[in-house]
Amino acid sequence: MLIGIPKEIKNQEERVGATPSMVASLISAGHEVIVEHKAGTGSGFTDADYTAVGAQIGSADEAWQAEMVIKVKEPLEAEYHYFRPGMIIYTYLHLAADPQLTAAMLEKGVMGVAYETMVGRNGGLPLLAPMSEIAGRMSVQVGTHFLEEPHGGKGRLLAGTTGVARGKVTVIGAGTVGFNAAKIAVGLGAQVTILDINASRLEYIDNLFDGKVQTLMSTPHNIAAAVEKADLAIGAVLIPGAKAPTLVTTETIDKMEDGSVIVDVPIDQGGIFETTTHATTHDDPVYVSHGVIHYTVANIPGAVPKTATEALTSATTGPALKIANLGIAAAAKSDHEIATGVNTYDGNLTSRAVADSLKLTYTPLDDLIG
Incomplete structure (x- = not known):
């Protein structure tokens, strides 16, 4: 051939x-x-x-x-x-x-x-997993970058410092992307919440991180509550072959603090945030909606x-x-x-x-x- x-x-x-x-x-x-x-x-x-x-x-x-x-x-x-x-x-x-x-x-x-x-x-x-691993890890890396004040963010250090609270990271989806995002966020010292509809997967995550990650069932109420408080919210939900479901409403995004950051990893499948209206590029990776920075690059691993x-x-x-x-x-x-x-x-x-x-x-x- x-x-x-x-x-x-x-x-x-x-x-x-x-x-x-x-x-x-x-x-x-x-x-x-x-x-x-x-x-x-x-x-x-x-x-x-x-x-x-x-x-x-x-x-x-x-x-x-x-x-x-x-x-x-x-x-x-x-x-x-x-x-x-x-x-x-x-x-x-x-x-x-x-x-x-x-x-x-x-x-x-x-x-x-x-x-x-x-x-x-x-x-x-198996063919999605390698890129999902990279995208998950990079989602936190780019999120921390755009949280910095010179890049339009609120100026929050996820690790915090002595006497100062750590930043909050919410990860929606506990698959390969979500697990790797949580792994990097925990390594940086952030307060991490991860949500999923699979109780067994959440149990696995809880045991693996030895209680360092807050696990929650992915319900509309829990998603809204966790995203509203987040400095960095990461979309990590994938339904193989199908369009990604919209799980986070505009109303919820509007309640996030100005300068917070959203990274919608499955944007190439449509994205899970109601305010992620289009994919961006590495040349122009973010836009602001409701005071929140949206990173919606469709080929995140292409940066490495x-x-x-x-x-x-x-x-x-x-x-x-x-x-x-x-x-x-x-x-x-x-x-x-x-x-x-x-x-x-x-x-x-x-x-x-x-x-x-x-x-x-x-x-x-x-x-x-x-």
């Missing part, structure tokens, strides 16, 4: 879909790989690094003409003209929050395999591309090899993880969560591949 690795064109996105090590694995399996010129530069990989393992270096047009395109972020509108029937796009898609992209992929018959919906044997999300690319490709290489070796239909038949990642197939929407979110027709993948 001919596999293309185009350069990401999303604002300040310096990750790349494949490292030289991943490319070497694909070539060793008998495949051809064409990497767009300077696609890996932002992650620390030169064109020479790719040619050393047998890859070809070409233009964006050449990379996109491949049978399978491996990316990091969803294709942008400027890339839709590359779509054609039968091509495989293997990347984060987040279709539930992007009806325009969904429509374009369905119209052109693109086989879309989404990292974020691939479910592993243990029920986890060296770490993020290596973490991501360690998880994406195995499925990529299987898809390339067997083809998308046979790979999906033989591997449940890959099957759960197939969101679009030959003009059909094969993710129930995406179909429900966008109110479109759902077709089970099994009906299409037998």
Whole structure:
């Protein structure tokens, strides 16, 4: 199979879909790989690094003409003209929050395999987990930055100091993002509250942090009370493939102290705060609404591309090899993880969560591949 690795064109996105090590694995399996010129530069990989393992270096047009395109972020509108029937796009898609992209992929018959919906044997999300870990940790890092007065914040140090109360961090969602956010916030010395609908997960968090984190069931009342008091509120809720639920109302945001900060990690799935109206970029990462600073960058891990690319490709290489070796239909038949990642197939929407979110027709993948 001919596999293309185009350069990401999303604002300040310096990750790349494949490292030289991943490319070497694909070539060793008998495949051809064409990497767009300077696609890996932002992650620390030169064109020479790719040619050393047998890859070809070409233009964006050449990379996109491949049978399978491996990316990091969803294709942008400027890339839709590359779509054609039968091509495989293997990347984060987040279709539930992007009806325009969904429509374009369905119209052109693109086989879309989404990292974020691939479910592993243990029920986890193995291709989402590495970026969720990074995003969770960075959510506190960027939150503390924008709490500083020179950056528009209230001037609160989360760690406090002798005789001064520590800052309050509220994390909504106790999955990979939320756990890692709490981990960093606790390490900084903040007062941390984490909410989730899963009592067992909260028990696990409580035991792991030895009581250093306040755990609460995620009810509208508890969410409102915890967010109103927070210096930093972090959205960390994900429903695989589906649009994120709106859990925090404008009324609640209005009661937060001016200069507080919100980091809405699942903004690429729509966000969970009613006031997170749009995604921002690393060039212009925040806006103020109701006196509260909103950080809604859709590709948070893109700020640390060296770490993020290596973490991501360690998880994406195995499925990529299987898809390339067997083809998308046979790979999906033989591997449940890959099957759960197939969101679009030959003009059909094969993710129930995406179909429900966008109110479109759902077709089970099994009906299409037998």
